[in-house]
Amino acid sequence: MEPVTLEIRDLHVNVEGKAILKGVNLVVKQGETHALMGPNGSGKSTLSYTLMGHPHYEVTQGDILINGESLLPLPPDERARRGLFLAMQYPVSVPGVTLNTFLHAATSAMRGYSDKAQPGARGRLNAHLIPFREFRKELNEDLEKLKMDPSFLQRYLNEGFSGGEKKRAEVLQMALLKPKFAILDETDSGLDIDAIRIVSENINRLQQELNMGILVITHYQRLLNYIYPQFVHIFYDGRIFQSGDASLVDVLEEKGYDWVKDEVAALRS
Ligand SMILES: Nc1ncnc2c1ncn2[C@@H]1O[C@H](COP(=O)(O)OP(=O)(O)O)[C@@H](O)[C@H]1O
Numbered sequence: 001m002e003p004v005t006l007e008i009r010d011l012h013v014n015v016e017g018k019a020i021l022k023g024v025n026l027v028v029k030q031g032e033t034h035a036l037m038g039p040n041g042s043g044k045s046t047l048s049y050t051l052m053g054h055p056h057y058e059v060t061q062g063d064i065l066i067n068g069e070s071l072l073p074l075p076p077d078e079r080a081r082r083g084l085f086l087a088m089q090y091p092v093s094v095p096g097v098t099l100n101t102f103l104h105a106a107t108s109a110m111r112g113y114s115d116k117a118q119p120g121a122r123g124r125l126n127a128h129l130i131p132f133r134e135f136r137k138e139l140n141e142d143l144e145k146l147k148m149d150p151s152f153l154q155r156y157l158n159e160g161f162s163g164g165e166k167k168r169a170e171v172l173q174m175a176l177l178k179p180k181f182a183i184l185d186e187t188d189s190g191l192d193i194d195a196i197r198i199v200s201e202n203i204n205r206l207q208q209e210l211n212m213g214i215l216v217i218t219h220y221q222r223l224l225n226y227i228y229p230q231f232v233h234i235f236y237d238g239r240i241f242q243s244g245d246a247s248l249v250d251v252l253e254e255k256g257y258d259w260v261k262d263e264v265a266a267l268r269s
């Protein structure tokens with residue numbers, strides 16, 4: 001079977017009338033790991049939000065496709081159902097909604113339980129949810145792999161979570177939603193080395209299990225010591241400036257981004 005592909009085709013995006021993405025081209029196949037590396041403000045998070053369909057980000061040109069089907073007309077939840085998952089750089093907190101409630105609802109929706117809900121069916125109050133015991137069993141297994149205490153589930157989503165807790169909560173969500181493509185935006189920010197190890201081990205395990213395509217977005221190399229990219233793309237000023245293999249990571253580590261800036265300036269003059 002042909003691998004599923006996520007294709008970003010000549011993508012141009014405006015934020016509040018200002019051009020931020022200026023023609024991004026990228027193809028990620030299931031099972032591949034790509035790293036997108038660029039300085040702050042180059043538009044990396046804009047790309048990740050646009051992929052998920054955040055309404056603030058206006059696509060003015062180009063397309064985003066999974067297996068040739070455009071995602072642009074689809075709202076975020078439909079994009080998630082097509083297999084896209086975003087671990088955000090700054091996850092929002094939702095006071096009043098526990099992690100458990102959130103995960104149960106999100107997982108049920110992804111697996112089509114909300115479509116199966118029949119008015120009048122026995123136990124109809126919860127007919128749109130995966131049966132509690134079944135869900136809890138799966139959840140407990142995932143919690144254990146992430147070395148998370150079950151009491152964590154009773155806390156309000158991201159409310160007062162440490163950096164490490166937020167990321168673990170996201171990987172937990174990933175484990176339950178089983179995406180085809182995961183976009184990880186600065187997943188290492190705010191993590192100490194032990195948390196990076198646990199989070200990335202679990203991402204790598206999920207990639208094996210699910211044959212996920214991964215797009216790791218980061219401005220420095222630390223996380224890439226744990227999640228090895230086969231393809232590396234240098235991102236600058238709203239587009240991919242150069243692509244290569246993992247050796248590009250070392251080039252950036254050694255030389256920073258100034259040379260990219262200089263070369264872009266030279267190309268334009
Ligand atoms: N919601 C927004 N409102 C206004 N400007 C934004 C918004 N999101 C991003 N930008 C602008 O877009 C540019 C790229 O930002 P961002 O995508 O966050 O870059 P990166 O993730 O590479 O640091 C920045 O100049 C930023 O100020």
Ligand SMILES: [Mg+2]
Pocket residue numbers: 044045046089185186
């Ligand atoms: Mg960012």
